Amino acid sequence: MAVSAxxxxxxxxxxxxxxxxxxxxxxxxxxxxxxxxxxxxxLREMTPLVLATWRYVVATLVLLPVVLRARAVAPPGRAIPPxxxxxxxxxxxxxGVLYPWLFLASLARTSAANASLLIALNPIVTLxxxxxxxxxxxxxxxxxxxVAFAGAVLVISRGxxxxxxxxxxxxxxxxxxxxxxxxxxxxxxxxxVVDRLPAATVNLAVYAGGAIALxxxxxxxxxxxxxxxxxxxxxxxxxxxxxxSSVVAGQLxxxxxxxxxxxxxxxxxxxxxxxxxxxxxxxxxxxLSTPQVAGGATVLTGLMLATRSAAR
Numbered sequence: 001m002a003v004s005a006x007x008x009x010x011x012x013x014x015x016x017x018x019x020x021x022x023x024x025x026x027x028x029x030x031x032x033x034x035x036x037x038x039x040x041x042x043l044r045e046m047t048p049l050v051l052a053t054w055r056y057v058v059a060t061l062v063l064l065p066v067v068l069r070a071r072a073v074a075p076p077g078r079a080i081p082p083x084x085x086x087x088x089x090x091x092x093x094x095x096g097v098l099y100p101w102l103f104l105a106s107l108a109r110t111s112a113a114n115a116s117l118l119i120a121l122n123p124i125v126t127l128x129x130x131x132x133x134x135x136x137x138x139x140x141x142x143x144x145x146x147v148a149f150a151g152a153v154l155v156i157s158r159g160x161x162x163x164x165x166x167x168x169x170x171x172x173x174x175x176x177x178x179x180x181x182x183x184x185x186x187x188x189x190x191x192x193v194v195d196r197l198p199a200a201t202v203n204l205a206v207y208a209g210g211a212i213a214l215x216x217x218x219x220x221x222x223x224x225x226x227x228x229x230x231x232x233x234x235x236x237x238x239x240x241x242x243x244x245s246s247v248v249a250g251q252l253x254x255x256x257x258x259x260x261x262x263x264x265x266x267x268x269x270x271x272x273x274x275x276x277x278x279x280x281x282x283x284x285x286x287x288l289s290t291p292q293v294a295g296g297a298t299v300l301t302g303l304m305l306a307t308r309s310a311a312r
Contacts, residue, residue, distance in 0.1 A: 021259035024252035025268040033275035035245035049218035056211035058242035063204040087192040095186030096210030102179035109172025118176035123266040125184040144306025148270035154295025199254035
């Protein structure tokens with residue numbers, strides 16, 4: 001007869017798992033933020049679609065031996081557990097194909113600030129749809145996400161009210177909204193997968209599917225030619241983006257979804273513009289305005305509120 005752990009021990013283990021998840025999610029956001037700095041280096045010689053293609057190709061090549069090695073030592077059984085194929089397919093289509101394509105297409109038709117502001121709606125949309133994947137929506141989560149969203153808007157807009165008031169919806173903005181919806185779909189469906197498949201296997205499927213689709217879409221840009229003419233610093237930046245913002249960040253984000261829940265994990269996404277601004281200031285010498293500093297503090301306040309109930 002199995003003996004269950006005492007309630008205090010169970011609570012401690014749950015808190016320890018969430019703490020690890022929060023540390024991992026913070027590292028994941030730092031890796032995602034590094035992609036914006038590294039991307040500026042790569043985009044000097046590559047088009048956005050080609051960059052996305054090679055980033056996913058490298059991520060696939062890094063993950064493939066890891067997954068094959070894990071499969072070799074795992075007990076025999078089905079590669080894809082029953083009931084996982086459909087949400088995993090949704091993750092591949094929404095996160096690996098549609099999101100990067102729509103995001104890049106929106107950047108070609110609207111400003112980067114507009115696209116970033118609209119993409120920032122992703123955690124809000126994810127939170128509102130949490131009941132559909134079996135997670136309870138806590139009031140503190142909604143409040144924390146709203147505060148963090150306000151901080152992210154401050155950072156992205158640099159406190160320029162004119163830019164916010166001048167935001168209008170056109171074709172590019174609609175694509176950015178669709179990209180945010182795809183990212184939210186990826187987040188929500190990950191909740192149905194992470195408990196039943198290793199994160200490396202999930203990410204391999206996402207990046208391999210994305211590499212194929214984006215490669216086809218970017219054939220007109222000459223991905224092979226651009227790769228052949230790329231300088232060593234650009235090639236190194238592509239590899240760094242793939243390892244940090246795809247492999248490492250992807251693994252830590254899915255672990256965070258599993259241990260803390262998708263509702264708390266997605267709020268950490270608001271750290272990305274804050275860390276991007278700090279890295280751009282430290283590495284690229286870009287200015288850091290007072291509204292951005294205030295926005296960063298606001299994002300941290302929102303994160304504390306969103307994770308407060310879990311910490312208790």
